[in-house]
Amino acid sequence: xxxxxxxxxxxxKVTPQRMSILKILDRHTHPSIDELYExxxxxxxxxxxxxxxxxxxxxxxxxxxxxxxxxMGKPKLDVYMHPHAHILCKKCGxxxxxxxxxxxxxxxxxxxxxxxxxxxxxDVSAIVDFCENCKQ
Amino acid sequence: xxxxxxxxxxxxKVTPQRMSILKILDRHTHPSIDELYExxxxxxxxxxxxxxxxxxxxxxxxxxxxxxxxxMGKPKLDVYMHPHAHILCKKCGxxxxxxxxxxxxxxxxxxxxxxxxxxxxxDVSAIVDFCENCKQ
DNA sequence: CTATTTGCAAACCCTTTGCAAAAAT
DNA sequence: ATTTTTGCAAAGGGTTTGCAAATAG
Numbered sequence: 001x002x003x004x005x006x007x008x009x010x011x012x013k014v015t016p017q018r019m020s021i022l023k024i025l026d027r028h029t030h031p032s033i034d035e036l037y038e039x040x041x042x043x044x045x046x047x048x049x050x051x052x053x054x055x056x057x058x059x060x061x062x063x064x065x066x067x068x069x070x071x072m073g074k075p076k077l078d079v080y081m082h083p084h085a086h087i088l089c090k091k092c093g094x095x096x097x098x099x100x101x102x103x104x105x106x107x108x109x110x111x112x113x114x115x116x117x118x119x120x121x122x123d124v125s126a127i128v129d130f131c132e133n134c135k136q
Numbered sequence: 137x138x139x140x141x142x143x144x145x146x147x148x149k150v151t152p153q154r155m156s157i158l159k160i161l162d163r164h165t166h167p168s169i170d171e172l173y174e175x176x177x178x179x180x181x182x183x184x185x186x187x188x189x190x191x192x193x194x195x196x197x198x199x200x201x202x203x204x205x206x207x208m209g210k211p212k213l214d215v216y217m218h219p220h221a222h223i224l225c226k227k228c229g230x231x232x233x234x235x236x237x238x239x240x241x242x243x244x245x246x247x248x249x250x251x252x253x254x255x256x257x258x259d260v261s262a263i264v265d266f267c268e269n270c271k272q
Numbered sequence: 273c274t275a276t277t278t279g280c281a282a283a284c285c286c287t288t289t290g291c292a293a294a295a296a297t
Numbered sequence: 298a299t300t301t302t303t304g305c306a307a308a309g310g311g312t313t314t315g316c317a318a319a320t321a322g
Contacts, residue, residue: 013276013321033311048279053312055277060207069205071196071257074311087251101246107239111262114234115223117271119262121207126247127257135253149296149301169286184304189287191302210286 003064010062017047018055022079025065030076030086030095063121068095071127085124089131096131100124139200146198153183154191158215161201166212166222166231199257204231207263221260225267232267236260 003022007014017040024031024039031039037052056077059065067075070088076095078086085104087096100122108122139158143150153176160167160175167175173188192213195201203211206224212231214222221240223232236258244258 011276015277015321017278046279049311050280050313051278057313058277066207067205069203069211069259071202071259075205085247087247090256098247098250101243103239103243103246107237107243108262110237110239111221111223111234115264115268117264117266120226120265121263123205123207123259123261123263125259126244126255127259128251128253129256130253132251147301151296151302153303182304185286186288186305187303193288194302 006062006064010064012058012062017044017051018059020044020047021052021055021059022064025077025079028078028081028097030068030078032074032076034074036077066121068125070095083122085126087131088125088127089134090127091130091134094131094133098126142198142200146200148194148198153180153187154195156180156183157188157191157195158200161213161215164214164217164233166204166214168210168212170210172213202257204261206231219258221262223267224261224263225270226263227266227270230267230269234262 003019003026004014007018012018020040020043021036024036033052033056037047037049040047040052056065060067063080065077065079068078068086068088069075070093072088072090073093078095083100084097085100087098088094089096104122104124108119112119139155139162140150143154148154156176156179157172160172169188169192173183173185176183176188192201196203199216201213201215204214204222204224205211206229208224208226209229214231219236220233221236223234224230225232240258240260244255248255
């Protein structure tokens with residue numbers, strides 16, 4: 001579903017600042033909050049950091065946006081897309097997306113059976129010493 | 137490995153305050169930092185919150201202790217034990233441990249093959265609307 | 273026209289830091 | 298004897314809040 005429909009469904013107004021946040025997060029570069037802020041300022045030089053925080057909180061409440069705990073440095077931001085896991089590089093701090101596979105879906109099913117309930121979000125991160133780029 | 141050996145290996149002194157933190161985390165009740173602080177004060181009424189923070193940072197650096205991002209409310213604390221995943225209850229905020237199974241190990245192997253590297257920590261959390269206790 | 277959002281500044285945490293005294297090795 | 302740790306108080310930094318003006322629906 002596109003961002004605008006998602007906002008409308010949640011009775012949220014479509015403001016340029018809000019759309020800019022979503023557009024940047026849709027790149028899936030997983031910025032930290034201050035990196036996002038710097039990026040938005042390119043389009044909205046006068047945007048307030050408070051506006052960014054307020055929007056992030058609103059978008060988190062709808063489940064559209066969430067934070068990734070990297071266990072090192074600042075948390076990174078992500079927007080919802082089809083189920084995916086994250087690879088976190090300990091060296092450079094980058095976050096990479098990886099798809100779920102049958103094995104992971106099978107574990108999810110196993111868990112749901114075990115707890116007799118539905119998993120509404122499955123958060124999977126693998127921390128590695130070096131990523132592709134850091135291996136050089 | 138027991139806590140004392142782990143501390144010695146990392147050239148950390150075995151202080152009563154530090155041991156109290158580890159003893160409490162070993163219960164795997166996943167307290168937040170302030171819940172941990174309240175708990176420690178039962179044993180050390182005069183302990184400083186700064187001491188708790190300093191110890192948590194030191195213990196995180198060794199990989200012994202880490203934070204769980206619950207995506208709601210404050211982060212929770214955990215100590216290392218054999219590979220396990222977490223179930224996070226959206227209703228009450230509680231964190232429960234669940235074991236890895238073959239399916240999850242298989243996904244881990246798949247990922248390691250894909251990235252041609254070793255996963256040093258595999259962080260898996262399932263968020264549910266209600267836990268056992270909240271279903272009532 | 274009404275309700276939400278923005279931007280600013282101030283307030284409010286939570287976390288870290290500096291330092292002297294105490295404790296561990 | 299040396300080094301780390303503790304506890305206190307102060308500083309720091311990220312996040313939230315209140316409010317008037319601007320904007321979206």
